[in-house]
Amino acid sequence: MSQFLEISGLCARIDADGQEKQILRGVDLSIPPGEVHVIMGPNGSGKSTLSYVLAGREDYEVTAGTATFHGQDLLAMEPEERAAAGLFLAFQSPIELPGVNNANFLRTAVNAVRRARGQDELDAVAFLKMAREAAKALSMAPDMLKRNVNVGFSGGEKKRNEVLQMTLLQPTFAILDETDSGLDVDALRIVAEGVNRLRAPTFSALVITHHQKLLDYLVPDRIHVMARGRIILSGGPELARQIDQEGYTKFLAEVA
């Protein structure tokens, strides 16, 4: 229980058009502080669902298991409380907020978590300075802050905007759900650098990806393979390279 993030026997289902659908079937996962862990696994295995359940999305019903964060019962917290506690989720498909100015959204969010963490709120000037610097470090066009949240953003721009939010919100635990998908090599490197800048003994990440490429830059501590709602295999960084070359089939057959 003293661990940083501790998930045990986590089961979750969803009510899809009146039909109960079990998605997570007993996830066990433990992430110590300061480490970057990776989840790989075939499409539909439940990776995004796990990230949603950890972030507190209410459509998923947790039917069994526990998840603790700094020893706190994560599942009993509201999504915004989890955010304030330091959890950040970079969405696989970031959501558009029409008419909502990106800088205004970011400042509202940053001040909400700062308030909850007992820190002073930032005024508009201080915030903009910080946001501009962070955007520049991610090679984002300056007008991205003035545009509406994710509206009309390209796939790559959306992903960078997620990393920008992560940078500004300063989480202690970040989940990145296929943040590398659809990025070119340069963008991939920029995003990876964004994550690496946060690396610290008090920061951990759970990175969901299909590609070894991102991991070349991120240098993960552990790789987990997820299939049919469970972690079926865990290993060192070499496991990712193996999957990259041989695919999932072999591993799935082994555990079947």
Next chain:
Amino acid sequence: MPAVTQTREAVEKLGQSTYKWGFETDIEMDMAPKGLNEDIIRLISSRKEEPEWMLEWRLAAYKTWQAMTEPKWAKVAYPPIDYQDAHYYAAPRKKPGPKSLDEVDPELLRTYEKLGIPLHEQALLAGVEVPEGERMPVAVDAVFDSVSVATTFRKTLEEAGVIFCPISEAVKEHPDLVRKYLGTVVPAGDNFFSALNSAVFTDGSFVYVPKGVRCPMELSTYFRINAKNTGQFERTLIVVEEGASVSYLEGCTAPMRDENQLHAAVVELVAMDDASIKYSTVQNWYPGDENGRGGIYNFVTKRGACRGARSKISWTQVETGSAITWKYPSCILQGEGSVGEFYSVAVTNNHQQADTGTKMIHLGRNTRSTIIAKTISAGRSDSTYRGLVRVQPKASGARNFTQCDSLLIGDQCGAHTVPYIESRNMNARIEHEATTSKISEDQLFYCRQRGLSEEDAVGLIVNGFCRDVLKELPMEFAVEAQKLLQISLEGSVG
């Protein structure tokens, strides 16, 4: 700091429950007996020391009203209003002009305090002399119940040649102007409620901006309804001469009450050649409790006449209050190349009903109009947008663009869009776009994952939805409006 900012900040700090501005003042009232008849009208007219022509005008309107029936076409439902069961005149009892705040009725001061009006502004409102050199960017003409308690900044405005005073005063002091324009945009017999208003109106504002003058400050009026069962019938007349301009702000809060209260205002705007009028409203009448009890019935006739060439009238409104709203600010585009604009946000929650919209009547050549209407429905409320665009045969080159967007929160509310388009000119171009959307779970979750509370998330999304309208409001009003939107939707999700 501008006085208005102080006022707003103070208002924000008032930690009151659900309806933040609900309270009632207990000052001695000078009140007419219940009921409506010729004698009551004579009483109103004599209390206001009106000239004979004004009384006759009222009596004629009363005759017209008697022959009319309440309109039933709007998509609102309410129990029948007993027009004989209300007081048509109430005034705080006159006292000799106070020399300092100490001499002002403490009950009145307490009302100001609850409203969050800062001290020096309270003094102005209560009619205490202002120290020399003190200036405020916004002139406040507070209508406390039916009588304007005080009018400020008359002097600065006078120097510019602008008249801004209670209409009852204008009737006496500028009778020629009032007679020339009153009822020319909204004739007494225009509709049931305008006829009623014409017969019994007790106060409101009069603004006159002479040729070539840009009004040096934004004009603002705070309306409040106070006495039990007192219908409030404001009458506002704004006349802007050639090449002149004015921006007028109207904001309302009302005390919490149990009975339904009728509010039937008439607003008339007249713009001559190259004149422009910007009329902004943030309306927050008491909407009734969550079961739909109480609340204000708001039946308003607002109309502007673009009489001159290239004149412009712009209505911007944020409507969050009232149990029932029936309101269609309109523009009559008579002058060649004149421009009419309507930007509106209407929010309904709980059991509120709103039937609002606009009319753009294109009479002159190359007239243009823009309509941006945003409707937000939550709870069990029902909201209808009703918009008429009419192009008359002579209005060659007329253009209209209409955008109606509805946002639904929850699945028990309704939103309806009823566009009426009548074009009698082949050269006119009319475009209409409409959308209906819901605040999605995805959007809420995204915001909450970033640390926003559910209510802040709704506020942010709603304000985003309304952005095109809110940006038309004067800065300070926009800030207030944003807060109001969020307050009025509290508890609408989850």
